[in-house]
Amino acid sequence: MRTPQPQVRTLRGLLSALIATLASFAAVASLITAAAPAQADTTICEPFGTTTIQGRYVVQNNRWGSSATQCITSTDSGFRVTQADGSVPTNGAPKSYPSVFNGCHYTTCSPGTSLPARLNTVSSAPSSISYGFAGDAVYNASYDIWLDPTPRTDGVNQTEIMIWFNRVGPIQPIGSPVGTATVGGRTWEVWSGSNGSNDVLSFVAPSAISSWSFDVMDFVRATVARGLAENDWYLTSVQAGFEPWQNGAGLAVNSFSSTVQTGTGPGPDPDPGEPGEAEACEVSYGTNVWQNGFTADVTVTNTGTAPVDGWRLAFTLPSGQRITNAWNASVAPSAGAVTATGVAHNARIAPGGSLSFGFQGAHGGTFAEPDGFRLNDAACTTA
Template sequence: MRRSVPVFAAIAGLLVAGSIAVLTAGPAQADVQICDQYGSTTIQGRYVVQNNRWGTTAQQCINVTDTGFSITQQQGSSPTNGAPVSYPSVFAGCHYTNCSPGTNLPMQVSQISSATSSISYNFVSGATYNASYDIWLDPSPKRDGVNQMEIMIWFNRQGPIQPIGSSVGSGTVGGRTWDVWRGNNGGNNVISYLAPSPITSWNFNVLDFINDVRNRGAITNSWYLTSIQAGFEPWQGGTGLGVNSFSASVNGGGNPQPTGQPTTPPTGGPTTPPTTPPGGSNGCRVAYTANSWNNGFTASVTITNTSSSPINGWTLNYDLPSGQQATTSWNATVTQSGSTVTARNISWNGSIAPGATASFGYQGTMSGAYSSPSSFSLNGSACSRA
């Protein structure tokens, strides 16, 4: 499918849901050749395979089998400091209105009880590409266009290419150590997990990566898993690259949405200015959790309404320590003037019932040692610290 913004990282094969975790194999299908720019077909009655030659007019063809695909022609070429030429991939879920057969995605993260997958790749030498597994999430159950959060698992990297943004250190997810990168490609936030050496096959728990991204403050359990895709992003060459096999299962029945967390999907931008104050210094409480590295940080902020009256629209103000600058935000509109940060609710999380919470997060840059803000005010009234 067409990508509306260039991304430097692969958008890979999708984790489909159904209540059935294991399916018996159906009759084998004849191989299908796809050379159309955005041509696609289905396999196993549950996955979509797409050619997705979105970044070039040069010829690209794939051979689709009953279990995966391989690239048979790839004539495009792109500079390694720019976007790749294509993203041939297999997926389950919904990608630009193309939904895999029988998928139960999008599904709210809080409702997912299990999400497992397996992948087997075929790599080649002499080409510049990455092999990645993409997990897409959005605050709404979105079936079209670009989602707000892309999780990329780089199973292999060949040539002078790198993930979006910059490295924020190493992390352990799924029992493996990864170089973790974080950034924004102009259309969505991206957190990438780069393997230190090629991984040709793996059975793993997709929730491990979703939970790690949530713990970094980039999403909440109210977000929706919309699709997962596995494939390749070639810059130069790539004939012979293939996904030998792919399987995935997402099951519902997880924990219900916690009281006070938004359940209505977002529909627009900021709401009108707040009309109900929190009710004085004892009317609100703020929890501020941060992760920092040498020149940046992420922060997760949770506002609790401790008053007996609902809050209808909120604006949170606080000062960042010297050297810190807020950049990308989610679940709130965050601006900064000098050291003062102003965070305003968006359309779907402006109301906070008594005892309930609203959460948002953001990424920032910094110089010097990290420290957290010391005081907060909500709609002009001081809040206590959690």
């Protein structure tokens, strides 16, 4: 009865060795998996090639005015121009419009978009941008906003709104200057004309704007006020990128966001000159600044009568600023258009209540504060 014992011990030993071997293979596989590189950014050189980022925006190469090679590389939050050969005369059309968009453009629609949307059903269309400029190119950095009498998702729309954030070189918008206007709290040179297939209204910044958060509907209403669109027309796409005439490698959209709020619009015939109503909130932004560094203490007050659950505060850090750490909120990404969200203990702001969070960051050059804040995609006043 004792003789089987060595055999049992032998089988147990073999089983233990087998388990150890399998564990070793699992450990190696785990190391291989952990060491595998993240998915690479997508590079597009096809003239009209596209890709999707964040599961909600389309990045397009959109090289239509030149046969020279142009390549762009998408990133998690935008894109950069990696090759931009050739040049075209500066008194004519640009080479291309590499860009990122929400909506529909020439039969390509971004995933989950609410566009086209009828203008009198849109309460606000918040967007934010952070640009990276290149020093040896002739270009504009611009938004392209398209309006049409029908909810079309293909071809050319009837009215094009351009917002020039920056222009470098002897270039100008389509048409001729027709004065100035204050839109979104900024003063713009206004140009009006036609390119033969659609009307174009351009708002040109007198000096470069590298980042901004604003309501696209402010520009749409200004366009309606000038008779270039009607309130029962449709917003079909919101695009941001560059029009290069010469070179262009190094230009980048560091971050982009676009949201369209529908269903609670201002009615069938809103006053086109008035911006959308602000959210019942107020933001105080206090800073302590030193050479190459700063801290920001942000207080968000709910001045309304209903609680704000799952709050998100969006704002754009001026160029050269980067967040290194934050407290009492999660803030991401670290630069450009960022969003602060509540954590477990402060995810709700009660009516009449307020909460505070803060962050530390680095900066270069002249320090500036964000231009504005949006609480859950609606504008706040600032204290």
